[in-house]
Amino acid sequence: MTTLSNTEKQIVENSIRDIKDFPKSGIVFKDITTLLNNKEAYGILMNHLYQRYKEYHLDYIAGIDARGFIFGAALAQMLSLGFVPIRKKGKLPYTTISETYALEYGTDEIEVHIDAFGEKKGARVLVIDDLIATGGTANAAATLVNRTGARCIECCFIIGLSFLDGIEKLQEKTDVYSVIEVN
Numbered sequence: 001m002t003t004l005s006n007t008e009k010q011i012v013e014n015s016i017r018d019i020k021d022f023p024k025s026g027i028v029f030k031d032i033t034t035l036l037n038n039k040e041a042y043g044i045l046m047n048h049l050y051q052r053y054k055e056y057h058l059d060y061i062a063g064i065d066a067r068g069f070i071f072g073a074a075l076a077q078m079l080s081l082g083f084v085p086i087r088k089k090g091k092l093p094y095t096t097i098s099e100t101y102a103l104e105y106g107t108d109e110i111e112v113h114i115d116a117f118g119e120k121k122g123a124r125v126l127v128i129d130d131l132i133a134t135g136g137t138a139n140a141a142a143t144l145v146n147r148t149g150a151r152c153i154e155c156c157f158i159i160g161l162s163f164l165d166g167i168e169k170l171q172e173k174t175d176v177y178s179v180i181e182v183n
């Protein structure tokens, strides 16, 4: 397993752009498009994730709709693993199972194909998304993975908002790793 050097961490962190008051007043939106189009930062990040997860004996990477697809699909290919999309309700065409989770106002729902992780019971799955805030989305994703008969081994985020208690709550269910922690 590798850790990022302070210089590498700075390059990744500095490549993420803060957009104030998006999508609504009071939110600081972490824009990862400026990480993705920065080949040095994107390369450092993906190499780091590859080095970290190559010894985890994973069977699948599951990415959360939609930015988790970008990192998850790239990482799955690097690790020679299959990729599974966990999607917002109504997008997947085959039989699904779903989980509802609370938002600040109201609820949302995510789904996965019932057979997404194959026949083998206990397939080892890494769940990935760009960011954890309250942890509601990732918690629902980890629950979905486990409900299929597979096992969520870890949830990985590029950015963890550690001033919220999402990471702590999710740690009750699974291991959690954030490349960058924002206090």
Ligand code: AMP
Residues within 6 Å of the ligand: 027, 028, 029, 030, 031, 064, 065, 066, 067, 129, 130, 131, 132, 133, 134, 135, 136, 137, 138, 166
């Ligand atoms: P949560 O369920 O509260 O942990 O929210 C995580 C999901 O919402 C992730 O899919 C993120 O992409 C998105 N999200 C929440 N807060 C932010 C933020 N400040 N900047 C960018 N994305 C966010």
